[in-house]
Amino acid sequence: MEEFVTSDLIIGIISGGQLGKMLIQEASKWDMTTYVLDPDKDCPAAQIATRHIEGSNLDFDAVYRFGKEVDLLTFEIENVHMGALKKLKSEGVRIAPDPDVLELIQDKGKQKTFYTRNDIPTAPFHLYESKEQILHALDAGHITVPFVQKLRTGGYDGRGVAVITHTKDLEKLLDGPSVIEEKVAIEKEISLIVARNKAGETATYPLVEMEFDPQENLVDTLFCPASVTEQQGTKAREAAEKIVSLLNMEGLLAVELFIDSTGDVLVNEVAPRTHNSGHHTIESVMTSQFEQHLRAVLNLPLGSTELKRPAVMVNILGEPGFEGPVRYTGLSEALAMAGVKIHLYGKKITRPARKMGHATILATTLDEARKKAKRVQQLIKVTSWKKK
Structure with missing residues (x-):
């Protein structure tokens, strides 16, 4: 295992959205120095990073120069200039997850071919x-x-x-x-996150069940634990752990899966980073996905993934018909409810279906959490003084 380091280590995060911001919030608990690369001076992570460097994740020079300024390079988005990452790796810059892993996952065709070659069930x-x-x-x-x-x-x-x-x-x-x-006849969509460090230690999070907005094709609501059979849960975990092992990953891997109408479990796609389907872990699991990512890329012992309480997460999205300076309503009423935790990402401008934050609802039972979550969705609205 690596020795624990604090502010002497500079962690560089490529892209500064909400995932980067929440990763920095965890890193700050360990007194770590954090740099973020993002073209937007008002990006969420820029508000709290030790240093924000303006530059695009798709620009060779910007990514290369950024990588030379940090001790460990990681990312919150897959779409990164691969040529720059490979040059940095050849020059000894520590990058986690490895660029070879990112290159495979960037291409959904290569992903799917990887699954079939390794007998991993997929559509x-x-x-x-x-x-x-x-x-x-x-x-x-x-x-x-x-x-x-x-x-x-x-x-x-x-x-x-x-x-x-x-x-x-x-x-x-x-x-x-x-x-x-x-087109798979989908009974439900599930996801899990698995972490792996350089030493080969793995830790798998409880399965979550997702409901998608049919118009925007993104996650609307997430439930943990997922309502699946023991056999389905075992198949999902085995597939995720097989993938992360075959990839020789260092970091987190979010694995999205389908359960089809016959009950079979199929891998949809993966993301080599912290993920929207793991936001609830901040409050509901012993070790949040953001702390776990740091543990994994620093080759530290992985933390417990024990679920503390049933949880529902809802994305807080920009309302249709509004684009401009953000305005929130209903926050006070939602916060008055026991077990409701609200995270706003600090985005200054809203637009329809833009992820502006999330709320996690904890309760003694999942049914109780679901009922509260519906009320939270009714209460919190993201609009603007300007209509689109």
């Missing part, structure tokens, strides 16, 4: 280079509607995905290298 798929190729494959009968199209790179929070249910939906097809998946 059947085909790879195509363009919209034209997809339409040709349809005409030739190689694929049929319904299906889901995912751009191989660049997709995030529901972007880069087209769900084709009927032939009339073909106008929604995206152009670019894509994964075409058979």
Whole structure:
């Protein structure tokens, strides 16, 4: 194990959104120096980082220069300039998770191929280079509607995905290298986070169940523990632990899965970082995902993932029809409810469906937490003095 270090170590975080901010909040408890790279001077992490450097995660020079200023480089987003990371790695800069892991996960086609090569259950798929190729494959009968199209790179929070249910939906097809998946009859969507350090120690979090906003295709509500059978839970954990081991990961891996209408468990995709599906861990688990990420990338002993209380997390999203300086309503009423914990990310501007914060609701039973969560969603609204 590594020796524990505090302010002598500079941790560099690429991208300064809410994940970076919450990671810095944990690092500050250990008196660590934190640098963040982000093009937005008002990004959430810039408010609390030791130093904010303006620059794009997609710019070679910005990423390379940033990496040379820190002792350990990590990230809160997959979309990072790979050439810069590989050059930094070749020069001995410590990067966790490793750029090779990030490169595989950046490309959903490579991800899916990795699963099939390693006998990890996933939905059947085909790879195509363009919209034209997809339409040709349809005409030739190689694929049929319904299906889901995912751009191989660049997709995030529901972007880069087209769900084709009927032939009339073909106008929604995206152009670019894509994964075409058979549309799974989904009974429920679940997720878990698994951590692994350099020593090979792993720690797996309790499964969570997710409900998605059908319009925005992003998580609306999350429940922990998930309502699954013992066999389904075992399959999900085994798949996640197999993936993190095969990747030789250092850090966190969020694994999103489907349970289909027959009860089978299928891996959807993974993210090599802290994740929206783990926000509830700040209050509901012995070790939050953000502390665990630090433990993993610093090769420290991993913390307990024991669930303290049932929890529901709801994303606080920008309301439709509003874009401009943010205005919150309903916070006082929500905070008056026992077990409600609110996190606002510090984003100055709201827009429809933008993640502005989250609320975690703890209770003695999951049913009680769910009832309170519905009330919280009714109370908290994110608008602006300006209408879109």
